[in-house]
Amino acid sequence: MELRHLRYFQAVAEERHFGRAADRLHMAQPPLSQQIRRLEEELGVTLLRRSTRKVELTAAGDAYLGRVRGILAAVDEAGEEAHRIDAGLEGRLVVGCVGSATYSLLPALARALREELPGVDFAFRGEMLVPDLADALRSGVIDLALLRPPLDDAALSLRLLRRERLIVALPEGHRLASRERVRLADLEQEELVVHAGRGRSVMYDAVVQLCRGAGFEPRVRHEVAETSTLVTFVAAGLGVALVPEPVAALGVAGATYRPLVGRHARVDLAAATRADDDAAALARTLEVLEAQVAAGAR
Amino acid sequence: MELRHLRYFQAVAEERHFGRAADRLHMAQPPLSQQIRRLEEELGVTLLRRSTRKVELTAAGDAYLGRVRGILAAVDEAGEEAHRIDAGLEGRLVVGCVGSATYSLLPALARALREELPGVDFAFRGEMLVPDLADALRSGVIDLALLRPPLDDAALSLRLLRRERLIVALPEGHRLASRERVRLADLEQEELVVHAGRGRSVMYDAVVQLCRGAGFEPRVRHEVAETSTLVTFVAAGLGVALVPEPVAALGVAGATYRPLVGRHARVDLAAATRADDDAAALARTLEVLEAQVAAGAR
DNA sequence: TAAAAATACTCCATAGGTATTTTAT
DNA sequence: ATAAAATACCTATGGAGTATTTTTA
Numbered sequence: 001m002e003l004r005h006l007r008y009f010q011a012v013a014e015e016r017h018f019g020r021a022a023d024r025l026h027m028a029q030p031p032l033s034q035q036i037r038r039l040e041e042e043l044g045v046t047l048l049r050r051s052t053r054k055v056e057l058t059a060a061g062d063a064y065l066g067r068v069r070g071i072l073a074a075v076d077e078a079g080e081e082a083h084r085i086d087a088g089l090e091g092r093l094v095v096g097c098v099g100s101a102t103y104s105l106l107p108a109l110a111r112a113l114r115e116e117l118p119g120v121d122f123a124f125r126g127e128m129l130v131p132d133l134a135d136a137l138r139s140g141v142i143d144l145a146l147l148r149p150p151l152d153d154a155a156l157s158l159r160l161l162r163r164e165r166l167i168v169a170l171p172e173g174h175r176l177a178s179r180e181r182v183r184l185a186d187l188e189q190e191e192l193v194v195h196a197g198r199g200r201s202v203m204y205d206a207v208v209q210l211c212r213g214a215g216f217e218p219r220v221r222h223e224v225a226e227t228s229t230l231v232t233f234v235a236a237g238l239g240v241a242l243v244p245e246p247v248a249a250l251g252v253a254g255a256t257y258r259p260l261v262g263r264h265a266r267v268d269l270a271a272a273t274r275a276d277d278d279a280a281a282l283a284r285t286l287e288v289l290e291a292q293v294a295a296g297a298r
Numbered sequence: 299m300e301l302r303h304l305r306y307f308q309a310v311a312e313e314r315h316f317g318r319a320a321d322r323l324h325m326a327q328p329p330l331s332q333q334i335r336r337l338e339e340e341l342g343v344t345l346l347r348r349s350t351r352k353v354e355l356t357a358a359g360d361a362y363l364g365r366v367r368g369i370l371a372a373v374d375e376a377g378e379e380a381h382r383i384d385a386g387l388e389g390r391l392v393v394g395c396v397g398s399a400t401y402s403l404l405p406a407l408a409r410a411l412r413e414e415l416p417g418v419d420f421a422f423r424g425e426m427l428v429p430d431l432a433d434a435l436r437s438g439v440i441d442l443a444l445l446r447p448p449l450d451d452a453a454l455s456l457r458l459l460r461r462e463r464l465i466v467a468l469p470e471g472h473r474l475a476s477r478e479r480v481r482l483a484d485l486e487q488e489e490l491v492v493h494a495g496r497g498r499s500v501m502y503d504a505v506v507q508l509c510r511g512a513g514f515e516p517r518v519r520h521e522v523a524e525t526s527t528l529v530t531f532v533a534a535g536l537g538v539a540l541v542p543e544p545v546a547a548l549g550v551a552g553a554t555y556r557p558l559v560g561r562h563a564r565v566d567l568a569a570a571t572r573a574d575d576d577a578a579a580l581a582r583t584l585e586v587l588e589a590q591v592a593a594g595a596r
Numbered sequence: 597t598a599a600a601a602a603t604a605c606t607c608c609a610t611a612g613g614t615a616t617t618t619t620a621t
Numbered sequence: 622a623t624a625a626a627a628t629a630c631c632t633a634t635g636g637a638g639t640a641t642t643t644t645t646a
Contacts, residue, residue, distance in 0.1 A: 085361050
């Protein structure tokens with residue numbers, strides 16, 4: 001059986017006339033009669049009662065007509081859906097994000113995406129660590145990750161979004177809060193609050209490497225899983241923290257921020273995807289993401 | 299586009315290999331590649347990413363596969379449903395019934411039909427008048443009517459089920475209740491309770507005609523729409539009634555029944571259908587109905 | 597270089613057309 | 622008597638087969 005048979009049957013059933021149905025189908029009547037007959041033979045069911053005066057549906061034919069309408073509509077709808085997905089106008093996309101971008105870039109991005117791609121069903125997961133983001137990407141749990149290099153995996157494709165200057169988060173009234181800018185060496189005596197995950201958290205490792213590069217071993221006092229908690233700890237006077245500059249968008253009472261001096265006082269932010277993911281919605285999403293970054297979205 | 303394309307696409311998408319898919323479809327690989335290509339061209343969407351090493355679904359292809367599975371399943375299901383309807387195993391059937399059979403034959407029939415044809419969705423409407431039953435049949439509101447002739451309509455097909463003897467419903471303690479049997483002439487002085495609908499109710503007209511045949515004008519005192527009400531009125535001593543013998547199945551406290559003597563003291567019960575109704579479920583239903591009647595169902 | 601998809605071509609099955617007959621009202 | 626579906630027969634499109642080339646991992 002082919003869709004042709006269903007289309008022909010629908011035409012005859014609706015016209016209740018082989019001749020008119022043939023006109024509607026832009027074909028001659030005899031082949032139409034033949035195809036309808038074939039359909040009935042293949043089904044083993046009489047769908048139409050014909051006489052020279054009228055064509056009527058049998059009970060089985062009437063039920064079949066209803067099904068056929070649904071099937072033909074479903075065929076069209078399937079093609080249209082494929083089109084929309086192909087154009088990136090429809091789809092489902094899960095975005096994962098490291099902790100230090102969860103409160104800066106992610107909200108702005110989410111807003112822009114919902115605006116620009118209303119047909120795409122977005123979900124967001126913040127406060128993830130880079131290795132977990134990589135796993136989630138590979139396994140298909142997420143489709144796009146905002147993370148901090150390095151990340152070396154041939155299955156994943158990485159594009160640098162921007163370099164983020166590091167700043168120092170200080171409790172208000174802290175001795176360093178009176179400075180215009182802070183040097184790394186100033187932090188030697190300070191207790192630090194850092195993102196948890198030694199060896200798995202890029203921020204943790206970056207902070208430790210920076211301090212060691214400045215000639216001292218950092219005094220890591222508190223490790224927290226979430227960026228908002230980190231700033232809250234600083235505000236509570238539990239220590240100071242190094243965070244990417246956009247985190248300053250997180251205004252927490254009792255915490256203030258100062259620029260950090262130093263050539264290496266930067267961390268990268270990148271977008272990662274599966275290298276073989278050709279979803280158009282993803283391409284569109286990356287366009288929106290890069291436009292947001294170019295427009296200076298925090 | 300034809301179902302062939304959908305079947306081929308499903309095979310390739312599931313095998314993720316044109317060669318294996320071609321085997322599964324019992325065809326050669328090149329025409330399979332061609333048909334998939336045609337499908338993609340017609341849709342204007344790339345469904346599969348091919349390389350010599352692997353075949354993968356695009357996002358659009360993945361969504362399309364899901365739709366295609368549903369469509370192909372729906373095609374099969376439509377054929378199977380048509381088959382079941384053709385065999386009379388499935389369908390929807392509304393049965394209408396005159397008042398004087400509503401409490402006798404109809405309940406027994408309903409029970410038998412639900413038992414014998416569980417796949418058919420039956421609905422029953424009792425206490426209808428013959429002209430209304432005829433209209434409902436013609437308009438398709440009901441598919442089968444249990445009614446009392448005469449009924450002359452070329453669009454309707456009638457088959458006599460049985461002749462029902464008339465009996466007299468009497469209040470207990472009525473002077474005629476002591477008789478073994480009652481003659482029509484005995485009713486001359488009695489007030490009658492009859493089915494409402496002069497000229498439309500076969501029972502009403504039959505009662506009047508019988509009395510006139512016996513040489514007197516009946517004293518119609520109460521007209522009721524429902525058979526159960528009629529017997530209840532009799533039980534309450536409001537009058538006596540002539541009813542078909544199976545109505546005696548309605549046991550109402552205070553009412554009793556006696557045979558009626560007389561050659562014409564009978565009414566027919568027939569089954570009516572649309573003459574052009576070829577629903578197999580209806581044919582099956584008529585078989586069950588006739589079996590019930592033959593088995594002496596009240 | 598080897599496995600697999602794509603291309604080139606050939607063939608024939610069958611969808612669809614034309615002419616005609618049958619049928620039912 | 623006539624309109625309409627069915628039948629008979631023919632044509633040619635295009636689906637499927639075989640042989641071969643191209644591609645990429």
